[in-house]
Amino acid sequence: MRNMTGLVHNEWLKLTKKKSFWVSPGLLAALTVLVTVMLYRFSANVAGIESGIAYAAGMLGASGTGQFVTVLSVVATAGIVAQEYAQGTIKFLLIRSRSRGEILVSKYLAVVLYILMMTVISFAVLFIAGGVTFGFGGTGEQWIEALKQGAYGFIYSLVYASLAFMVGVLTRSSGVSIGAGLIGTMFGAIVIQKDFYKYVLLPNADLSVYGTSGPPLPGMTVGFSLTVSAVYVALFLLAGYTVFRRRDIA
Amino acid sequence: MNLAQPNHPDSSQQERLEEPVLTLDQVTKRIGKKTIVDGLSFEVRRGEIVGLLGPNGAGKTTAIRMITGLITINEGDVRIAGHSIRNAFKQAIVHVGGIIENPEFYPYMSGFDNLKQAARMTDTVTDARIMEVIALLGLQEALHKKVKSYSLGMRQRLGIAQALLDRPKLLILDEPTNGLDPAGIREMRDYLKRISQSEGIAVLVSSHLLSEVEQMCTRVVVIQNGKWVTEHRIGDRKNATSMPELRLRVDRPSVAARVLKKLEHVQVTEVKEETSELACRVADADMPMLIDALREEKIAVYRITETKKSLEDEFLQWTGGNQIA
Ligand SMILES: Nc1ncnc2c1ncn2[C@@H]1O[C@H](COP(=O)(O)OP(=O)(O)O)[C@@H](O)[C@H]1O
Numbered sequence: 015m016r017n018m019t020g021l022v023h024n025e026w027l028k029l030t031k032k033k034s035f036w037v038s039p040g041l042l043a044a045l046t047v048l049v050t051v052m053l054y055r056f057s058a059n060v061a062g063i064e065s066g067i068a069y070a071a072g073m074l075g076a077s078g079t080g081q082f083v084t085v086l087s088v089v090a091t092a093g094i095v096a097q098e099y100a101q102g103t104i105k106f107l108l109i110r111s112r113s114r115g116e117i118l119v120s121k122y123l124a125v126v127l128y129i130l131m132m133t134v135i136s137f138a139v140l141f142i143a144g145g146v147t148f149g150f151g152g153t154g155e156q157w158i159e160a161l162k163q164g165a166y167g168f169i170y171s172l173v174y175a176s177l178a179f180m181v182g183v184l185t186r187s188s189g190v191s192i193g194a195g196l197i198g199t200m201f202g203a204i205v206i207q208k209d210f211y212k213y214v215l216l217p218n219a220d221l222s223v224y225g226t227s228g229p230p231l232p233g234m235t236v237g238f239s240l241t242v243s244a245v246y247v248a249l250f251l252l253a254g255y256t257v258f259r260r261r262d263i264a
Numbered sequence: 265m266n267l268a269q270p271n272h273p274d275s276s277q278q279e280r281l282e283e284p285v286l287t288l289d290q291v292t293k294r295i296g297k298k299t300i301v302d303g304l305s306f307e308v309r310r311g312e313i314v315g316l317l318g319p320n321g322a323g324k325t326t327a328i329r330m331i332t333g334l335i336t337i338n339e340g341d342v343r344i345a346g347h348s349i350r351n352a353f354k355q356a357i358v359h360v361g362g363i364i365e366n367p368e369f370y371p372y373m374s375g376f377d378n379l380k381q382a383a384r385m386t387d388t389v390t391d392a393r394i395m396e397v398i399a400l401l402g403l404q405e406a407l408h409k410k411v412k413s414y415s416l417g418m419r420q421r422l423g424i425a426q427a428l429l430d431r432p433k434l435l436i437l438d439e440p441t442n443g444l445d446p447a448g449i450r451e452m453r454d455y456l457k458r459i460s461q462s463e464g465i466a467v468l469v470s471s472h473l474l475s476e477v478e479q480m481c482t483r484v485v486v487i488q489n490g491k492w493v494t495e496h497r498i499g500d501r502k503n504a505t506s507m508p509e510l511r512l513r514v515d516r517p518s519v520a521a522r523v524l525k526k527l528e529h530v531q532v533t534e535v536k537e538e539t540s541e542l543a544c545r546v547a548d549a550d551m552p553m554l555i556d557a558l559r560e561e562k563i564a565v566y567r568i569t570e571t572k573k574s575l576e577d578e579f580l581q582w583t584g585g586n587q588i589a
């Protein structure tokens with residue numbers, strides 16, 4: 015496990031040493047502040063918001079800033095494998111005494127860390143901007159709800175980042191990979207009223223709907239959606255691993 | 265195989281005792297219907313610098329990709345320090361440092377950060393070792409500059425540095441002088457010799473340039489169309505040509521030829537009236553006699569040069585006269 019820390023550290027540095035690294039978190043913070051200001055000035059729905067933390071709870075989901083986190087995380091994820099091919103550094107990476115499985119896992123863990131970072135930033139900025147706007151008070155229940163919505167937002171982002179990760183491994187192209195991740199998020203809100211659709215990833219990725227509009231299809235629950243999402247993520251990773259493990263690096 | 269007489273008796277002793285660092289055993293790679301490497305076998309031992317020589321497209325890079333586990337092997341196996349790259353990848357590859365095709369790095373990181381990347385993938389490389397390798401390759405000044413600002417020569421050096429970090433038993437360099445200027449090539453040659461001596465490691469260098477292999481390597485394995493063609497120890501040739509061929513420029517070549525033909529230990533091989541030249545074979549010991557004979561006939565000698573039969577001539581013989589690219 016000590017070994018894995020070195021690999022994940024490497025992957026994290028590959029992300030953060032880029033000059034462009036701060037663009038995404040910066041954009042996320044700026045958009046979050048902007049949205050807060052706009053809502054406060056132009057929306058009638060904000061009247062009932064009691065505190066910054068309650069505001070954060072309402073905004074962290076896929077219909078709020080969770081969407082920004084997802085899009086920006088998909089963009090970061092798409093490059094994590096594809097760029098090694100584009101730079102030729104894939105050879106530098108794979109002629110070490112590490113299995114390809116370890117390399118891939120370390121990359122995926124870096125993706126998880128990245129999404130975690132983005133979720134935390136989004137949480138913090140929402141809390142602060144919301145606090146300034148609506149007051150910093152807030153009840154314990156509101157905090158728990160905010161943490162739950164943060165977790166849902168994290169899961170939503172992770173699901174589509176996992177899809178982008180797999181497509182990145184399979185195609186070695188960051189463009190295709192971003193496309194796949196974003197198309198997933200775009201069609202996530204569309205629900206086809208057929209029973210089989212319960213088992214499709216799209217209606218399951220966003221757990222926050224259970225608290226707002228209710229189950230997308232009859233018979234779906236949070237636990238059900240969590241299971242379906244987990245199975246898809248596992249399949250994405252398995253497919254990526256199976257291909258990556260045997261592929262000729264030409 | 266022409267492994268006739270090793271130069272140093274003690275190195276042959278060593279060869280019998282130690283197993284090779286690298287063994288290719290009937291290695292074959294097919295892509296689609298094409299057989300790119302076909303039943304290739306050779307060995308590299310400690311302290312050797314072996315040149316893998318062949319024209320462009322011969323399969324050198326493909327062979328090296330198989331050796332380093334970047335591509336799968338269809339038939340045969342590669343063993344590094346006794347471990348199969350197919351069945352024990354991690355144990356085998358831990359002994360290898362290499363550059364395959366171009367030295368590739370993360371361009372937005374410094375040379376040092378790139379070496380740290382390589383170091384974190386090992387269990388053993390310390391910062392002290394990194395500094396040692398940096399000093400060995402003279403990279404101190406460029407250390408904290410971003411790799412994207414490096415010249416190709418500097419990237420090559422950084423490439424060798426990352427390859428040496430984990431004290432490999434085998435260093436593999438694929439066309440290491442490609443794109444380097446003559447000074448860079450000379451530098452590279454000196455590094456390799458120094459490294460193979462100081463660290464006692466085995467080196468495999470691929471090249472399509474004969475002259476390069478000739479100057480850099482202790483042995484050459486020639487491949488063509490993915491197949492083993494021949495192997496030579498560089499230096500063998502010297503023993504073989506105990507009567508070097510000389511080219512003389514004189515004022516009257518045919519008269520000179522008549523004089524020399526009378527001498528016992530001289531073979532006249534060519535007379536060229538138009539260029540006032542003649543060629544002959546003679547041992548060093550008989551040279552004074554040859555000079556005296558020419559002087560007696562008052563033949564003016566303008567120039568004497570040795571026509572070295574280069575590896576290139578031999579190479580053309582081995583590959584049936586095919587031009588090397
Ligand atoms: N991935 C591949 N698919 C098809 N053909 C390939 C592939 N890689 C190499 N080749 C072919 O195999 C031959 C050997 O290539 P290579 O090993 O790069 O030669 P070298 O390094 O000696 O110049 C060439 O004819 C090349 O076109």
Ligand SMILES: [Mg+2]
Pocket residue numbers: 324325326438439
């Ligand atoms: Mg090549």
